Amino acid sequence: MKLVRAQSSHAAVFADLHLRSEDSATIKAFARTLQDTMETVGQVFILGDLFDAWSGPETLQETAFDPLVSIFQTLQGLGVPVILLRGNRDVLLKDQEPTLPGVLVADQILWENEARKVLLSHGDEYCLHDRPYQRLRGVLRSPIVRAIIRMIPSFLRQHLARRLRAQSVQAVSTKAQDSMGLVPSAIASALAEHQAAEAWLGHLHQESHQFLEEGGSYRVLPAWVPGIPPQILQ
Ligand SMILES: [Mn+2]
Numbered sequence: 001m002k003l004v005r006a007q008s009s010h011a012a013v014f015a016d017l018h019l020r021s022e023d024s025a026t027i028k029a030f031a032r033t034l035q036d037t038m039e040t041v042g043q044v045f046i047l048g049d050l051f052d053a054w055s056g057p058e059t060l061q062e063t064a065f066d067p068l069v070s071i072f073q074t075l076q077g078l079g080v081p082v083i084l085l086r087g088n089r090d091v092l093l094k095d096q097e098p099t100l101p102g103v104l105v106a107d108q109i110l111w112e113n114e115a116r117k118v119l120l121s122h123g124d125e126y127c128l129h130d131r132p133y134q135r136l137r138g139v140l141r142s143p144i145v146r147a148i149i150r151m152i153p154s155f156l157r158q159h160l161a162r163r164l165r166a167q168s169v170q171a172v173s174t175k176a177q178d179s180m181g182l183v184p185s186a187i188a189s190a191l192a193e194h195q196a197a198e199a200w201l202g203h204l205h206q207e208s209h210q211f212l213e214e215g216g217s218y219r220v221l222p223a224w225v226p227g228i229p230p231q232i233l234q
Pocket of ligand 1: 016048049087088089122124202203204
């Protein structure tokens with residue numbers, strides 16, 4: 001788990017965009033939203049599943065992704081940091097992806113100012129009721145498995161990414177809602193570990209705000225779709 005400490009400036013926060021080359025309109029809309037946002041914030045956080053499936057840098061070879069690469073270049077030129085967290089759909093993102101200019105890839109962000117300390121994460125690591133998924137997650141996040149996956153030819157990786165996506169879609173639609181659910185005590189432990197009072201998560205796509213018995217609270221961000229503004233952390 002790679003945790004980065006972010007600057008205290010205002011951040012625009014997005015989650016679960018699930019961008020795919022077949023839907024170029026959403027990619028363009030997201031690029032426009034970033035363009036509109038960058039005048040009011042100092043940084044951008046994306047809480048995982050930016051891509052519906054990430055097999056490696058070849059994912060971006062589709063021209064549909066050009067507006068995304070281009071807005072990242074613009075943000076880099078303006079010195080606006082972009083922190084991209086790995087979600088379960090884009091778990092194979094490397095710490096440094098040269099095809100994503102200026103983007104820092106991580107697993108968690110710790111953001112704080114004088115008044116607040118917030119832990120941001122994709123959130124799938126707290127869905128502990130989902131045992132089969134947690135086993136798969138452990139395998140895919142192991143450095144050795146990732147290194148092996150990167151060595152196989154890109155067409156095989158793309159096939160693997162598509163298979164993972166298909167299985168994920170099927171699993172989500174058949175699983176009982178509570179087995180997908182977050183385990184609040186796991187969030188509370190993570191907050192205690194980092195001495196933070198709030199967690200911001202994605203993954204579940206349904207917006208909610210819950211208080212924890214142990215103290216503190218967590219927010220689940222809505223999945224981003226064109227037309228909704230980013231959540232601003234300030
Ligand atoms: Mn997810």
